[in-house]
Amino acid sequence: MTPDEHLVDAALRAWKTNVDRAETFFASLSDDQLQLEIAPGRNRLVYLLGHLVAVHDRMLPLLGAGERQHEQLDTPFLTSADREHAALPPAAELRKAFVDVNRTLWDAISKWTPAQWLSRHTAVSDEDFAKEPHRNRFSVLLSRTTHLASHQGQLILAKSRD
Amino acid sequence: MTPDEHLVDAALRAWKTNVDRAETFFASLSDDQLQLEIAPGRNRLVYLLGHLVAVHDRMLPLLGAGERQHEQLDTPFLTSADREHAALPPAAELRKAFVDVNRTLWDAISKWTPAQWLSRHTAVSDEDFAKEPHRNRFSVLLSRTTHLASHQGQLILAKSRD
Numbered sequence: 248m249t250p251d252e253h254l255v256d257a258a259l260r261a262w263k264t265n266v267d268r269a270e271t272f273f274a275s276l277s278d279d280q281l282q283l284e285i286a287p288g289r290n291r292l293v294y295l296l297g298h299l300v301a302v303h304d305r306m307l308p309l310l311g312a313g314e315r316q317h318e319q320l321d322t323p324f325l326t327s328a329d330r331e332h333a334a335l336p337p338a339a340e341l342r343k344a345f346v347d348v349n350r351t352l353w354d355a356i357s358k359w360t361p362a363q364w365l366s367r368h369t370a371v372s373d374e375d376f377a378k379e380p381h382r383n384r385f386s387v388l389l390s391r392t393t394h395l396a397s398h399q400g401q402l403i404l405a406k407s408r409d
Numbered sequence: 410m411t412p413d414e415h416l417v418d419a420a421l422r423a424w425k426t427n428v429d430r431a432e433t434f435f436a437s438l439s440d441d442q443l444q445l446e447i448a449p450g451r452n453r454l455v456y457l458l459g460h461l462v463a464v465h466d467r468m469l470p471l472l473g474a475g476e477r478q479h480e481q482l483d484t485p486f487l488t489s490a491d492r493e494h495a496a497l498p499p500a501a502e503l504r505k506a507f508v509d510v511n512r513t514l515w516d517a518i519s520k521w522t523p524a525q526w527l528s529r530h531t532a533v534s535d536e537d538f539a540k541e542p543h544r545n546r547f548s549v550l551l552s553r554t555t556h557l558a559s560h561q562g563q564l565i566l567a568k569s570r571d
Contacts, residue, residue: 250523254416254547261551286448286566361412385416389423389551396555397562404448404563 251361258388259357265395266349269299272402273345278338283405290329292405293338295398297324300344303352306391310384311369312355317344356388364388413523420550421519427557428511431461434564435507440500445567452491454567455500457560459486462506465514468553472546473531474517479506518550526550 248256273281273296281293290298301320307313323332335341364385367376376382410418435443435458443455452460463482469475485494497503526547529538538544 248542250527251413251416253527253542253545254413254420254523257543257545257548257551258416258420260543260548261555265555286451289448289566361416365412365415380410380415381419381422383415383419386419386422389419389554392551393423393427393555393558396558400559400562401566404451404566 249361255359255361255364255385258385258392262388262392262395263353265392265399266353269395269399269402270346270349272399273342281338285401285405290401292402293335293341294324294329295402296338296341296345297335299395299398300341300348301325302391302394303345303348306352306387307348307355309368309370310352310356310387313351316348316351320344359384411523417521417523417526417547420547420554424550424554424557425515427554427561428515431557431561431564432508432511434561435504443500447563447567452563454564455497455503456486456491457564458500458503458507459497461557461560462503462510463487464553464556465507465510468514468549469510469517471530471532472514472518472549475513478510478513482506521546 273292276292281296282291284291285295297320300317301324304315304317304320307315320336323335336344365380365383367373367382368384368387371379371382435454438454443458444453446453447457459482462479463486466477466479466482469477482498485497498506527542527545529535529544530546530549533541533544
């Protein structure tokens, strides 16, 4: 590997480690356990699961890695807070969607060259990107990794309470 | 910037963004508010502050970036759980230590070249590093960024409860 490939490899490993940990966590819980709250009156695990599916699904067009697969999850899990939206999809469906979207993403992004990572993400224009080259796909990968980690820190609060 | 410099820049920005957010958070709280728990019976904010100082302080020797400054925080904040250790340092001292250690780290690491980032961290031997080149300083930076983010996800639970 060249130096830039090593740097990309490190970030992909960090993403994958956190995704694998989250998938293992959600797979270990029953549907009833997914109703647990991370703290009294706060988000339920099932809400955070749906939220993570929606955010990772939005990475597909944002990175230019593919078409969205779960647009219907935006209303219950991005624009609504937990318990605002009456009917959530079944837990089994959300668990499967999480694994599916993570796999679809991985199949696309794990093959990218450093130059592909350093190209612009789709939410920035060519003009803005010329002035702000740090608004690249690599930054999206890093920020979505810390997003996932921040929720992971919350998930384990409910898990260990059980 | 060369491609590898852009990749390092993205990771440094992610680290700095998360550090700045945490410093702003802790600066916004009174000493009394630092006694809040992230959830009933869970870690207090003051414990997580000390824990983050200790973990960031340990990055100095781990990255080969400098000598430790706050070794005395390991017992109360790394080897002991919250409330196990009776006498914690004053909150003001911990807030200052957090800013200090983050600045010391930044002064060292923000100047490194990609080659320096890809060299081994000090917890891996030359032999092991030859077989596992991903055990480099850059991976430490990424994993400490997600560590910080995971606690950040917990900190805001107490903050918004207040």
